[in-house]
Amino acid sequence: MTHDFKLSVAEHRCRSCGSENLENFLDLGDTPLADRLVPEERRGEPELTFPLKVAFCKDCALVQITETVSPEILFADAYPYYSSFSPALLEHSRKNALGLIESRRLGPESLVVELASNDGYLLKNYVEAGIPALGIDPADGPAAAAEKIGVPTRCAFFTYDYALGLREEGIRADVIHGNNVLAHVADTNGFVAAIRLLLKDDGVAVIEAPYLAPLTEHCEFDTIYHEHLCYFSGVALDKLFRRHGLYLNRVEHLAIHGGSLRLYVEPVENVEASVKDLLAAETAQGLDGIDYFRGFSAKVDALKRDLVALLKDLKAQGKSIAAYGAAAKGATMINTAGVGRELVDFVVDRNVHKHGKYMPGQDIPILPVEALVERRPDYVLVLAWNFADEILAQQAEYRAGGGRFILPVPTPRIV
Numbered sequence: 541m542t543h544d545f546k547l548s549v550a551e552h553r554c555r556s557c558g559s560e561n562l563e564n565f566l567d568l569g570d571t572p573l574a575d576r577l578v579p580e581e582r583r584g585e586p587e588l589t590f591p592l593k594v595a596f597c598k599d600c601a602l603v604q605i606t607e608t609v610s611p612e613i614l615f616a617d618a619y620p621y622y623s624s625f626s627p628a629l630l631e632h633s634r635k636n637a638l639g640l641i642e643s644r645r646l647g648p649e650s651l652v653v654e655l656a657s658n659d660g661y662l663l664k665n666y667v668e669a670g671i672p673a674l675g676i677d678p679a680d681g682p683a684a685a686a687e688k689i690g691v692p693t694r695c696a697f698f699t700y701d702y703a704l705g706l707r708e709e710g711i712r713a714d715v716i717h718g719n720n721v722l723a724h725v726a727d728t729n730g731f732v733a734a735i736r737l738l739l740k741d742d743g744v745a746v747i748e749a750p751y752l753a754p755l756t757e758h759c760e761f762d763t764i765y766h767e768h769l770c771y772f773s774g775v776a777l778d779k780l781f782r783r784h785g786l787y788l789n790r791v792e793h794l795a796i797h798g799g800s801l802r803l804y805v806e807p808v809e810n811v812e813a814s815v816k817d818l819l820a821a822e823t824a825q826g827l828d829g830i831d832y833f834r835g836f837s838a839k840v841d842a843l844k845r846d847l848v849a850l851l852k853d854l855k856a857q858g859k860s861i862a863a864y865g866a867a868a869k870g871a872t873m874i875n876t877a878g879v880g881r882e883l884v885d886f887v888v889d890r891n892v893h894k895h896g897k898y899m900p901g902q903d904i905p906i907l908p909v910e911a912l913v914e915r916r917p918d919y920v921l922v923l924a925w926n927f928a929d930e931i932l933a934q935q936a937e938y939r940a941g942g943g944r945f946i947l948p949v950p951t952p953r954i955v
């Protein structure tokens with residue numbers, strides 16, 4: 541569908557350094573918004589679609605998409621993502637909070653702020669430990685859910701002006717969490733400058749972001765969608781933070797979301813070996829140069845082709861296929877590969893806010909997970925492949941009944 545130009549903006553400059561020296565290396569076509577699930581009453585209506593092209597900045601090495609969709613459309617209106625539906629994520633977050641309480645000696649005098657705090661999945665651990673916490677999130681449903689469990693939350697976009705307002709109120713943070721949010725913000729520099737403003741001089745920002753290396757190595761191209769404006773390497777991040785008087789001092793590699801980095805960023809420079817090693821490895825790998833990305837588009841095409849061939853082959857054998865996970869990445873996968881209702885009958889998901897709706901672009905209904913055991917499809921395509929271990933373990937009953945799973949990434953296969 542064509543749309544009003546104000547709904548999105550095509551960028552010609554790098555989101556980090558402002559250079560025009562961008563080279564596109566992947567074009568995923570025009571796709572619908574990955575988290576804009578279709579309610580019954582809008583079924584059949586044309587959906588908004590936007591270009592999904594990925595570019596590399598030859599000046600600061602930042603990988604980014606070239607279209608910015610208005611954040612009000614992306615996040616404010618019935619945003620369906622609630623972090624707390626993933627037990628592994630809850631455990632991952634709890635460990636992170638408990639570790640920081642100890643290592644930073646946090647107590648009743650401290651303040652922990654989370655940007656994009658969603659439903660309070662992380663901050664609740666601080667609240668339980670008696671440590672003052674403040675969440676900031678623009679999505680009203682998840683923000684209300686956080687308040688409900690006792691996590692003080694302001695429903696707002698965190699911007700430079702917003703940080704100025706917080707400082708005027710006398711608010712400064714010992715720890716700022718920002719998980720899966722840096723890549724989502726259109727004003728990348730304003731957001732980082734705002735973190736510096738809100739952080740105490742001896743504070744730390746702990747930021748998690750999906751990592752570019754596994755994205756390319758494991759062909760996780762479905763994590764590319766309009767919410768994710770940037771795909772970070774250590775090299776690009778280091779430059780971004782330094783521009784705002786912040787230093788990437790420590791990094792941890794995490795398995796979450798297909799491979800992420802946890803960044804420890806401080807106003808004082810004290811770069812540890814973990815960061816030096818990361819930057820050296822990226823340079824050795826070539827992640828800071830465009831040549832590294834030139835073969836990626838062909839890999840993506842091969843994965844999409846192989847997946848559709850596998851699904852069609854199973855259908856030709858008379859098998860029924862469902863999918864697991866109405867994930868944002870699932871929307872990219874089915875829309876760019878062309879997996880519609882003729883191949884997949886329904887998608888299941890634990891998130892009750894997604895039930896009764898339809899996958900963007902493909903009119904595939906989203907049902908509770910129990911539908912797998914009730915309807916017994918022969919195969920289940922795991923769209924939330926990043927939680928495959930957890931999902932397969934949960935589905936012992938379905939598997940015992942003969943059900944099989946298909947993992948699409950890094951190459952489509954039946955497990």
Ligand code: JHZ
Nearest residue numbers: 621625626720767865866867868869889890891924927
């Ligand atoms: P999941 C989200 O992407 C949204 P998505 C966001 N854009 C982002 O940045 C990334 O995360 C990092 C369901 N599920 O988390 C829950 C089960 O049903 O991979 C979710 O709907 N049963 C902010 O949407 C979906 O699967 C389960 O056992 O791609 C997973 O989505 C588990 C574990 C999950 O992220």
